[in-house]
Amino acid sequence: MNRQILFLVWRYISFHWGKSTILLASLTLTILMPTCLAHLTRVFEQSIRERAVTSPLLLGVKGSDYDLTMHGLYFRSGIQDHFAVKAWHDLLNKNRGVSAPITSHFTAQSQPIVGTSLEYFEARNLRLSQGKMFRHLGQCVLGAKAASQLGATPGTSIMSDPENVFHLAGAYPLKMQVAGILERNHTPDDEAVFVDLKTHWILEGLGHGHEDVTALDESNGKILDRTEKNGHGQFRHHPLPGDQREQSGFLSFPRGAGNAPHHGCADLA
Amino acid sequence: MEIHIENLKFAWPHSDFRLEIPRLNIGSGQSIAIVGPSGSGKSTFLNLLAGMLPPLSGNLRIHGASLSGMSDHQRRAFRQDNIGFVFQDFKLVDYLNVTDNILTPWRLKESGASIDKPMRDRLEHLITQLGLKPFIHRPIQRLSQGEQQRVAIARALCLKPGLILADEPTGNLDPSNKTLVRDLLKQEASQLKATLVMVTHDRDLVDRFDRVIDFATFQPKQPLTTPAS
Numbered sequence: 460m461n462r463q464i465l466f467l468v469w470r471y472i473s474f475h476w477g478k479s480t481i482l483l484a485s486l487t488l489t490i491l492m493p494t495c496l497a498h499l500t501r502v503f504e505q506s507i508r509e510r511a512v513t514s515p516l517l518l519g520v521k522g523s524d525y526d527l528t529m530h531g532l533y534f535r536s537g538i539q540d541h542f543a544v545k546a547w548h549d550l551l552n553k554n555r556g557v558s559a560p561i562t563s564h565f566t567a568q569s570q571p572i573v574g575t576s577l578e579y580f581e582a583r584n585l586r587l588s589q590g591k592m593f594r595h596l597g598q599c600v601l602g603a604k605a606a607s608q609l610g611a612t613p614g615t616s617i618m619s620d621p622e623n624v625f626h627l628a629g630a631y632p633l634k635m636q637v638a639g640i641l642e643r644n645h646t647p648d649d650e651a652v653f654v655d656l657k658t659h660w661i662l663e664g665l666g667h668g669h670e671d672v673t674a675l676d677e678s679n680g681k682i683l684d685r686t687e688k689n690g691h692g693q694f695r696h697h698p699l700p701g702d703q704r705e706q707s708g709f710l711s712f713p714r715g716a717g718n719a720p721h722h723g724c725a726d727l728a
Numbered sequence: 729m730e731i732h733i734e735n736l737k738f739a740w741p742h743s744d745f746r747l748e749i750p751r752l753n754i755g756s757g758q759s760i761a762i763v764g765p766s767g768s769g770k771s772t773f774l775n776l777l778a779g780m781l782p783p784l785s786g787n788l789r790i791h792g793a794s795l796s797g798m799s800d801h802q803r804r805a806f807r808q809d810n811i812g813f814v815f816q817d818f819k820l821v822d823y824l825n826v827t828d829n830i831l832t833p834w835r836l837k838e839s840g841a842s843i844d845k846p847m848r849d850r851l852e853h854l855i856t857q858l859g860l861k862p863f864i865h866r867p868i869q870r871l872s873q874g875e876q877q878r879v880a881i882a883r884a885l886c887l888k889p890g891l892i893l894a895d896e897p898t899g900n901l902d903p904s905n906k907t908l909v910r911d912l913l914k915q916e917a918s919q920l921k922a923t924l925v926m927v928t929h930d931r932d933l934v935d936r937f938d939r940v941i942d943f944a945t946f947q948p949k950q951p952l953t954t955p956a957s
Binding site for chain 2: 462463464466467470471473474475
């Protein structure tokens with residue numbers, strides 16, 4: 460553009476500086492917004508994919524891939540159908556790799572409570588920054604952000620949120636003892652309250668402990684294992700986590716599969 | 729710069745107004761005063777001469793160039809090179825001061841160059857002649873109507889045009905300044921050997937012009953056919 464026209468433009472901008480500023484800001488927004496949105500979408504997509512890439516296989520019953528992924532990887536959304544716990548045990552028995560159940564139906568002050576097994580921490584390479592891993596019914600391990608949100612430290616207790624105040628036959632809030640707090644790893648694990656699968660069943664009203672789980676005596680043998688001692692009925696035949704409608708899925712890390720991502724739904728039940 | 733008009737017709741769409749000039753010749757260097765009642769087409773005629781309005785039909789030639797056959801872009805270029813126009817409502821640029829307003833035609837024409845000595849001398853001459861020296865850096869809004877009128881005249885004369893068109897340039901001035909502005913326009917036109925066409929309502933000012941044209945004579949009896957109709 461030539462000098463004289465630039466001079467006139469400059470004088471116009473100087474004189475109508477308010478109008479020009481608004482116009483310039485509007486133009487900048489108009490031009491930059493699509494670029495910024497595209498960038499943010501790329502960053503979001505990358506962030507979403509990163510977690511998916513570290514989960515070689517996500518198994519769930521036939522249904523929505525999206526719901527299964529959001530439920531299994533981000534502890535969000537709900538899936539209506541579920542596996543029987545036997546399917547998970549069968550997978551473990553086949554010794555095809557590391558697999559962990561994922562079920563999340565409850566919250567503690569809006570932080571998702573995730574029922575899983577110790578294999579999950581091994582597979583995700585999650586380490587404790589404080590305390591110990593849960594070993595008793597009613598104990599939980601908190602993600603770093605969840606601990607900060609709940610203001611909890613090892614030895615303190617947190618309450619699960621009531622599902623429905625007026626549903627007298629439904630699940631009641633459970634007081635859970637904080638066993639440990641995980642190191643921050645900047646994933647959805649930071650926001651979760653992890654409990655053993657059986658504790659999650661108790662939250663659902665499918666089983667309950669026989670002790671005051673916030674004051675457990677470790678010497679009395681009420682240590683979590685893969686037996687069915689801690690609840691009523693044969694957990695082996697329960698769906699994951701119960702025969703009520705529940706959310707459930709597996710995270711499976713097959714041996715020899717490397718990091719090749721593979722997400723899908725499989726009807727293993 | 730001579731002007732030849734033959735069977736020139738113009739009408740506004742959806743309006744009763746019409747202008748019809750069968751024949752009109754204006755010699756180079758002449759000074760013409762145009763008078764007539766309001767609505768007789770005096771300002772429209774100046775706009776036709778300046779190429780700001782295209783005629784409906786007929787032939788309009790200025791210095792041998794036919795404006796009737798030119799495109800909008802060509803008419804604009806012709807106006808920039810040959811015509812100085814003093815608008816009735818000045819049309820000064822509000823975000824420029826007096827000096828920059830006077831230099832606007834030069835800036836639009838010589839867009840890449842810096843102001844050279846002949847242009848600086850010309851600017852100085854106009855500012856002195858029109859008594860604008862005390863407020864050369866003043867914003868336009870802070871000038872009186874008379875002062876704005878003089879800035880508009882200086883701008884029209886800036887590029888030494890061959891044809892000066894002035895639409896009631898004395899309309900906002902007191903009697904002494906009216907005579908002063910008329911004489912100045914005449915004097916500048918004479919120095920530049922330019923043709924001067926000035927519209928005025930003031931019959932007292934026309935005595936110093938070479939010719940006086942009364943536009944009441946150019947009102948056609950029958951309505952013209954407009955492009956829109």
